[in-house]
Amino acid sequence: MSNTALRLSDVRKGFDMGRGRLEVLRGASVEIARGEVVALLGPSGAGKSTLLHIAGLLETADSGEIAIGGRSCAGLSDSERTAIRRETVGFVYQFHNLLPEFSAQDNVALPQMVAGKTPDKARERARDLLSRLGLGQRLDHYPAQLSGGEQQRVAIARALANNPKVLYADEPTGNLDEATADAVFAELLRIAREDGVAALIATHNGALADRMDRRILMHNGVLEAG
Template identity: 45%
Template sequence: MSLLTASNLRRAYGPLPVLNEVSLSVAAGEVVSIVGASGAGKSTLLHILGTLDRPDSGTVTLAGQDVFTLNDTQLAKFRNEQIGFIFQFHNLLPEFTALENVSIPGFIANRNEREVRQRAEQLLAKLGLTSRQGHFPSQMSGGEQQRVAVARALINQPAVVFADEPSGNLDSRNAEELHQLFFDLRDEFGQTFIIVTHNEPLAALADRTITLRDGQVVL
């Protein structure tokens, strides 16, 4: 059964079509990679599937919700509760510690503060960062910052995690560790990942690869 289904997505920026009738589905617990040349529409597709942008036409259903029938306020709440994000450059807030950065989405969701901090501590421990939970981003390596970003993406137990070039800013060793981490988290938590990547080894590891070319899925 599909966790996420996209049907006939179209998106253009001015006269430039970026997505043209894109349809796909992802099952719960799948690790799916989205690949394609620069300009193929990968990040645009990720932003629409992740509800950060709306399509010109088409639908996205996630966890049983037709997401674009929601208004902006409802959609922001749904996104916070059901979707996690991992970006290439971490996007950690520099004035907050690792523990605080991980906890923020839980606080936004108005969850119990003690429970949020407890889960944040558990996630950081799982990712080998117990000794770093009081450190600020500037005091951590790139690999450590990216693992903090992974913990933040998982804090609300989302239905799906979207990762946009997650290892693009890491050296080869840290990239390999991050890639393995996705599969460990899938195996332990049943977590679903949709990953946009130029990294061929990561794409090859995925359960399934979706290739975009000129705004369309290549079959």
Template identity: 50%
Template sequence: MTNTANALHIENVTKSYFDGTETLDILRGVHLEVKRGEMLAIIGASGSGKSTLLHIMGLLDQPTQGQVIIDGIDTVSLTESERSRLRNQKLGFVYQFHHLLPEFTALDNVAMPLIMRRESYQKARELAKEVLEKVGLKDRVLHRPGELSGGERQRVALARALVANPVVVLADEPTGNLDTETAESMFALLKEVNKTFNTAFVIVTHDPKLAALADRQLVMDKGVLREV
């Protein structure tokens, strides 16, 4: 089943760790639905469980219990290789630090997810160029990360997240390493590509200006997720 209005569905997700003497509950019965094309912001104090939830959404960690359904696919029973394949096909990631490969051009950095799914090198570069143009980097495609500004590097990272046409982009403090002016231009770009690509965005942020752009804001408090 893949034809669904929800890009992402989280049902009764808990995450607990045993530290040798007691059980630590990081997430407590989290429920979340993210529709296609929706932009959602999750705010909350450090240690509240935001990053743990993002890792579970991104199939980088498994919940202790509960369901994680991406584009209609229940992921909990998948093998690790199936999870990896689904992550590459359905999800995009943007982090506070761009994590670009310094020896590659912007074009090849963006093409990398397509090459990893065995798309032809020529086709991957064509698609990467199209997305780089859409994020305003038409004239910077052959520059390496060290030749780009901080804001340009983060735009390359955003293009890389979008190039495989994911149903959800998960963004962890995407403007946290940018100055105020650059961050504000990134805010506008996130909103623009959210609508242009009809891709759902789940953004974890401490920045109230970025959170205010979202269609919905949620607060994570001691492992419980609630509407603002």
């Protein structure tokens, strides 16, 4: 069985801009192994978010191949892409986007119930993840009752709830102060490595990038060793 969790091969994407066309990805390729945490670097506007969205099957590429867990995602219907996202992909963004009317535990349980897990099993998994992230005493608190760092921990737990093969994060600590960002990122790293989740994390924070397994740089629409 291959240890590769994510493979992008010659991925290309452009956007029509009035009279011209902006080529954002010009043949991006990368492989990430299970449990490997990779920093995605590049200036604003370089295409990092576009790459994450395409790799996470939120957008379609013009050409190239995306394989998650050894399964090619080429030529899939919208419903098939949605099923793969639900079953094998997790997302963490700079802003947590928690549902304000649900507790921390239920924010993490809901994606599991959507995927077909029973409420009891979903809440058991949510309790375990939140406890691992230091929120065992905050299960019944609502987002407004949690600090920014605690809310981002809930968002990380939610992203990991369905045991994804790949985790994508777009500036996951960009909205936190330095000390809180450091603590939250340490927990994300630990769980990804313990659970064998491949992680591709876009960041401008060089100190955080230094703590990952390797860097890749988005440059002129391709990925280079950072």
